[in-house]
Amino acid sequence: MKGELKMFKLLKGGNKPSLLAAIVNTFIALLKMGAYLITGNVAMFAEMMHSFGDAANQFFVFIGSALSKKAPTPRFPNGFGRVVNLVCLGAVLIVGVLSYETIKEGIHHFLHPVETSGIAIVLGVLAISVVLELFVFYKAGKEILHEVGAEGKGVSVFTKSFTHLNQAKPATKLVYMEDFVATSGGILAIIAVLISYVTGFHKAEGIASVMIGLMMFYVVGRVFLENARGAIGETDEEMRAHISKIILKDENVKDIKSLNVVKEGESLHVETSLEVDHTLTVAEADDIRDRLSLLIYAQKDVSDVVIYFDEDNMTTDWQPLH
The missing domain is CATH 1.20.1510.10 (Cation efflux protein transmembrane domain)
Incomplete structure (x- = not known):
């Protein structure tokens, strides 16, 4: 039943x-x-x-x-x-x-x-x-x-x-x-x-x-x-550019090391590695992850978000997407 x-x-x-x-x-x-x-x-x-x-x-x-x-x-x-x-x-x-x-x-x-x-x-x-x-x-x-x-x-x-x-x-x-x-x-x-x-x-x-x-x-x-x-598994370039802008608006994010937005059926899976200040505590990093996850999940068709952190290498790696 x-x-x-x-x-x-x-x-x-x-x-x-x-x-x-x-x-x-x-x-x-x-x-x-x-x-x-x-x-x-x-x-x-x-x-x-x-x-x-x-x-x-x-x-x-x-x-x-x-x-x-x-x-x-x-x-x-x-x-x-x-x-x-x-x-x-x-x-x-x-x-x-x-x-x-x-x-x-x-x-x-x-x-x-x-x-x-x-x-x-x-x-x-x-x-x-x-x-x-x-x-x-x-x-x-x-x-x-x-x-x-x-x-x-x-x-x-x-x-x-x-x-x-x-x-x-x-x-x-x-x-x-x-x-x-x-x-x-x-x-x-x-x-x-x-x-x-x-x-x-x-x-x-x-x-x-x-x-x-x-x-x-x-x-x-x-x-x-x-x-x-x-x-x-195809990259959604339009949503990738959109999500990158959302992430970079956060004052604690220094740079995006990598960002993948993969379309699977009707859903989008987001996985990103972000560079932050190495002095942040684990609790502060968790707050950033929670805050960004909520914003990304609110986007259309996003069903899965994975966020990793790395220390800032003082070099801008991410090139803006149009």
Whole structure:
């Protein structure tokens, strides 16, 4: 019972946009599957594969983001922050396979185009899908703005969230990018179906399928590289510069010997060695450590702070970061 309660608490802390996206995309994928089975439309096939891939990804990302918040244990003293990066790496492999299948089917339809029936069903399902994907995309944009401490309403959510995309947490960024591609792909599929129906150029659906697959591959590449860096442990240069300024404002700190700010999943781990006057007592050094730790912990996403002291060597080693 206690284990179930702990798991429930962990899941409550998971990335909310990814859970919403998983639920919505599962519904959309089932709609598209029904439409594809009825009509045999290749653009609908591409969209169905895309939605199933997104739903699976976003569900795993939600679980990974929740597990990444699990407290350190004696066996894993450094915590589980990088779990979300590992999950995202696994998730993009699923998208990669589905991207390949989407492109392959698109090429086949381009080389051997056939007319599909059920235009009303296809367009209706695609229109519903675009609206739902746009809703999830908007929610992911709102979450990005919340994470970076910015505000936005209406259309400005889309523009502002895009400018802050690189500052978003890995799970939110993955959802945002996938739903951007999903929304764009849905609109592209609608255009291709209309061209095929109005002009008789049935290869348009195959072209759309290939383009959707290529957009999916772009997400795979970008998310893979970003989460590979996160899994290894990447320095957050912007926060490193910010924390160095906080430390140097303390009158008892003579210099910074070293400062590492490493991003692990959604958390930042700070480790620094500071130079202080050699005449300070242990109690005074502890006061400095406590004071600086409180200030650093108050910064966004900082989850661990380690501070060492060394005597002042009377030489300025630290070069200001910009």
